[in-house]
Amino acid sequence: MIELREAAIGVGGRVLIEHIDARIAGGEFVAVLGPNGVGKTTLLHALAGLRKPLCGTIAVGGTDVAQMAPSQRALHVGFVTSDEVLLDALTARDVVAIGRYPHHRWWQWDERPADRDAIDGALAAVGLESLAHRLVSTLSSGERQRVWIALGLAQETPILLLDEPTSHLDVRVAHEILALLRDLAHAGKTVVCVLHDLNDAAAYADRIALLGCGALLALEPPDAVLSSDLLERTYGVAMERVTLPSGGVRVFAREAHGAGTAT
Amino acid sequence: MIRFAALLLTLGLVAAAGILVGGTPLAPADVLAALLHPHAQGDVATIVWQLRMPRLSIAAVVGASLASCGAMLQGMLRNPLVDPYLTGVSAGAGAAIAIAILAGVSATATPAIGFVAGLAAAILVAALARRGSGIDANRLILAGVSLSALFAAIVTLAIVRAQSNDYATAIVAWLAGSMAGRGWRDLAIAAPYALAGALLCVAAVPALNALRVGDVRARAVGVDVGRAQWIILAASSLLAASSVVLAGLVGFIGLIVPHIARRVVGSDARALLPASALIGATLCIGADAICRWAVAPAELPIGVLLAFVGVPAFLYLYLNAERAR
Numbered sequence A: 001m002i003e004l005r006e007a008a009i010g011v012g013g014r015v016l017i018e019h020i021d022a023r024i025a026g027g028e029f030v031a032v033l034g035p036n037g038v039g040k041t042t043l044l045h046a047l048a049g050l051r052k053p054l055c056g057t058i059a060v061g062g063t064d065v066a067q068m069a070p071s072q073r074a075l076h077v078g079f080v081t082s083d084e085v086l087l088d089a090l091t092a093r094d095v096v097a098i099g100r101y102p103h104h105r106w107w108q109w110d111e112r113p114a115d116r117d118a119i120d121g122a123l124a125a126v127g128l129e130s131l132a133h134r135l136v137s138t139l140s141s142g143e144r145q146r147v148w149i150a151l152g153l154a155q156e157t158p159i160l161l162l163d164e165p166t167s168h169l170d171v172r173v174a175h176e177i178l179a180l181l182r183d184l185a186h187a188g189k190t191v192v193c194v195l196h197d198l199n200d201a202a203a204y205a206d207r208i209a210l211l212g213c214g215a216l217l218a219l220e221p222p223d224a225v226l227s228s229d230l231l232e233r234t235y236g237v238a239m240e241r242v243t244l245p246s247g248g249v250r251v252f253a254r255e256a257h258g259a260g261t262a263t
Numbered sequence B: 001m002i003r004f005a006a007l008l009l010t011l012g013l014v015a016a017a018g019i020l021v022g023g024t025p026l027a028p029a030d031v032l033a034a035l036l037h038p039h040a041q042g043d044v045a046t047i048v049w050q051l052r053m054p055r056l057s058i059a060a061v062v063g064a065s066l067a068s069c070g071a072m073l074q075g076m077l078r079n080p081l082v083d084p085y086l087t088g089v090s091a092g093a094g095a096a097i098a099i100a101i102l103a104g105v106s107a108t109a110t111p112a113i114g115f116v117a118g119l120a121a122a123i124l125v126a127a128l129a130r131r132g133s134g135i136d137a138n139r140l141i142l143a144g145v146s147l148s149a150l151f152a153a154i155v156t157l158a159i160v161r162a163q164s165n166d167y168a169t170a171i172v173a174w175l176a177g178s179m180a181g182r183g184w185r186d187l188a189i190a191a192p193y194a195l196a197g198a199l200l201c202v203a204a205v206p207a208l209n210a211l212r213v214g215d216v217r218a219r220a221v222g223v224d225v226g227r228a229q230w231i232i233l234a235a236s237s238l239l240a241a242s243s244v245v246l247a248g249l250v251g252f253i254g255l256i257v258p259h260i261a262r263r264v265v266g267s268d269a270r271a272l273l274p275a276s277a278l279i280g281a282t283l284c285i286g287a288d289a290i291c292r293w294a295v296a297p298a299e300l301p302i303g304v305l306l307a308f309v310g311v312p313a314f315l316y317l318y319l320n321a322e323r324a325r
Helices: A040-047 A070-076 A092-103 A113-125 A141-154 A171-186 A198-204 A228-235 B002-020 B028-036 B043-077 B089-102 B110-129 B137-161 B165-176 B184-203 B205-211 B215-220 B225-247 B253-265 B269-294 B302-324
Strands: A002-011 A014-024 A029-033 A055-060 A077-080 A159-163 A190-194 A207-212 A215-220 A239-243 A249-254 A260-262
Touching: A002 A040, A014 A040, A014 A207, A014 A215, A029 A040, A029 A171, A029 A198, A040 A055, A040 A077, A040 A159, A040 A190, A070 A077, A070 A092, A077 A141, A077 B215, A092 A113, A092 A141, A092 B205, A113 A141, A141 A159, A141 A171, A159 A171, A171 A190, A171 A198, A198 A249, A207 A228, A215 A228, A228 A239, A228 A249, B002 B028, B002 B043, B002 B253, B002 B269, B028 B043, B043 B137, B043 B184, B043 B205, B043 B225, B043 B253, B043 B269, B089 B110, B089 B137, B089 B165, B089 B225, B110 B137, B110 B184, B110 B225, B137 B165, B165 B302, B184 B205, B184 B225, B205 B215, B205 B225, B205 B269, B215 B225, B253 B269, B253 B302, B269 B302
Parallel strands: A029 A190, A029 A207, A077 A159, A159 A190
Antiparallel strands: A002 A014, A002 A055, A207 A215, A239 A249, A249 A260
């Protein structure tokens, strides 16, 4: 479980979001939405304990995440980012194996059966078994994205945070990944995921955290968050909401002349 | 395992050649007898145990230290152009030794002065590169390059201002890198520091592996990146300072051996560091043997030989491999 109490987050002394009070329970899939630069990634860093909140507290499983030792924190929270780095002679499996770091003491160098199971399971979950021994530098950006997700899965933490995990992925793989994340959440994991596509969030998330105007504007089920007015105030663009026969909702940005554009 | 066996075998063969080669030709049987009876009397035993074995051991320590140090720093900074002297160790030691030579300090004291000054320079560079609880990679490179340039200017000034040619020659000889005249005593002084560096190096292995995917991901999997950076910096400073004391400036090994080792065993630090150490030791022993044999009874500076032979050979291998991709 993640709990934020009067938390404020920012970068370089600049406050991005303040007065955040929220509770995310185990087994929930929460999508974080908001315009560019609003502080979605910074919030995720704070939840992961990689950046201290400017004030207030962020607790993971009842403990202030900022006070946790790095090795302790990494057993509770996994963080997946798609930032590119220069990868020299690393195979997909090498990268995913790094997710097992918090499960070892510094003198334990060998891969144990539990590590092998976790690594192979993570690679299988993202459909990369056949590419496990390929150099990451030779993979497509979408395949690399799946490697990063597998790294987070191999960490086997009860909480998984993901920063735009579907960027670079084609429609089919993006939906497979989102379905996987939803299944992981429904199996008991807490999944918090920054997304840009409002309809992906509507289709898969249990709740949506909408950030805008320096605040957490809503943390509610998609049906409650994806209202035309709220989205228009947040993104500054007119939105049209469509209710599907299944009961789900989808939203589309309206251009000035009324033509609809899928978000 | 097969690759490590091949590396060990190569090291053994090169070490054997290193003992046989030198100003005085020795028969393999005599060398073997001297090795089996370390306390035996005679010219061969003296040459083997008092001249060639210490040289070979020093070359092995210098090569292994510089190569593993280069592998660690390149891994930590994720920059293939980094070498062990980035931390300012060699430039700081060089400036101090040049000043000591000019001041007429005894030749037996200069290595210790170089060691202390080298470590002091590394601490200064690290202090300038500090950000938060860790090290900023760009600041480290900037501070290392800037201070090294300043220390190099001091060395140049010392050579220009040297009152006698002997002083200038002594400074240049140190800059060129050489193990001439070094013995067990020098090794005994430097070895504890090299050993301390090696132990820190071992402690850094898991963090080095995690750092391969970037600082943010390394932190996310639980690496205390700041602490890991300080350990790596301390290890590399101790290793580089030890080798500077033993052999002066020996280039090429620390920069290029990690690239060769990566091609042989990959980038996993568990294999990369020992492979770098083995290849570095092998190259250094081999190069030292050639330096002693090529113009005997005189000697070539090892730094010069490594640059002339090693750099073009590496570039050829590297560019060929790139074309093959």
